[in-house]
Amino acid sequence: MIVVQHRTGQYSIEFLEIAEVRRRLGQGCFVVSDENVARHWGGAIGDLLPTLVLPPGEPTKSVAMLERVARWLAQSGATRRSKVVAFGGGVIGDLAGLAAATYMRGIELIQVPTTLLAQVDSSVGGKVGIDLPEGKNLVGAFHAPTAVWIPLEALSTLPKREFINGAAEVWKYAFAVDSALLSSLESHPLVPESPKLKEVIARCIDLKRQIVEQDERDERGIRAVLNFGHTIGHALERASNYESLLHGEAIAIGMAVEARIGEELELSPTGMHTAEATVLMLPRGHGLVHAPIGDSQSVINYACAAAVPGSQRTTSENRPRAHKQVPKLVAPLSEHCCIAGSVGDISESY
Ligand SMILES: NC(=O)c1ccc[n+]([C@@H]2O[C@H](COP(=O)([O-])OP(=O)(O)OC[C@H]3O[C@@H](n4cnc5c(N)ncnc54)[C@H](O)[C@@H]3O)[C@@H](O)[C@H]2O)c1
Ligand SMILES: [Zn+2]
Secondary structure (H helix, E strand, C coil): CEEEEECCEEEEEEECCHHHHHHHCCCCEEEEEEHHHHHHHHHHHHCCCCEEEECCCHHHCCHHHHHHHHHHHHHCCCCCCCEEEEEECHHHHHHHHHHHHHHHHCCEEEEEECCHHHHHHHCCCCEEEEEECCEEEEEEEECCCCEEEECHHHHHHCCHHHHHHHHHHHHHHHHHHCHHHHHHHHHCCCCCCCCCHHHHHHHHHHHHHHHHHHCCCCCCCCHHHHHCCHHHHHHHHHHCCCCCCCHHHHHHHHHHHHHHHHHHCCCCCCHHHHHHHHHHHHHHHHCCCCCCCCCHHHHHHHHHHHHCCCCCCCCCCCHHHHHHHHHHHHCCCCCCCEECCECCECCEEC
């Protein structure tokens, strides 16, 4: 069990089988899930509890769906003592979390994350929110859960591409803050059947715990280390209109590009070169990007080509187009760009 301290208390994170999650949920629990999770696991968890099943995917993190959850809570008789149970990936966790943060000025939230990304990242740390047409995560809150229950078995039904999506965040922790984890990942590839999977997830959660405990509200720049790969990654997601690249795929490419930029600025060690080669295996393994190990500009060119629908493979014709997009994409981003001072230790961000 991992215990996370926050401003107004603490919560525990436990690995639990779905049957045990079901046993612990009772009266006053309102389950929010999506169609994919409900199809595979709904019967096991929500048969007797009030359950709202929403369409899957990022568009569900919307004002309209927030209204739908809040009105469903009201119509189902939820009170200030009720608990919202977010049973799904990061989309459900963020949306149901914001509903819990705002319904009757805040009720309890239990996170039951069912994707690798949600288990290692989004269910921990208390950030909840939705998107606007103007941008991602523009409306949100900090609302710590009462508990996080991680059902490892849920990963057995996760599509491979979604597993790789979460694996990118695992690699991010390794590159950003844990060189021991990096060595372990290099010798034991992260796959769903890996005997080390639980250990790796627990390690990532503990790393996130350490970081968010020092900078709960993302005010001190400490949480910014978790943005490694995200400055470029977010730009690529935006360029792809959030369609052709999943978040993890975009940040895997982002990490490679930022590592290369760090090397060229002589802020990162040449060791990042090897690390970069490893990161690039993620999207390459998925068959999305065939990126070369070149200078930062050529990596950026490939990354942009991957993000632009219809040009997933860079050719001599689309290279100039991708090249021109880079400053335009990156300039509006106000986030810090994290450059690694050494592999496994981002001590400064720029
Ligand atoms: N709050 C935070 O700190 C934080 C951090 C990182 C990411 N996020 C947010 O998380 C979201 C992405 O999360 P995600 O990658 O989990 O996406 P997601 O919730 O959309 O899940 C990905 C897909 O997998 C399906 N799925 C989920 N669990 C499944 C299971 N066990 N078996 C089969 N299918 C399953 C979903 O229906 C969906 O189609 C983004 O909106 C991002 O902004 C939030
Ligand atoms: Zn991320």
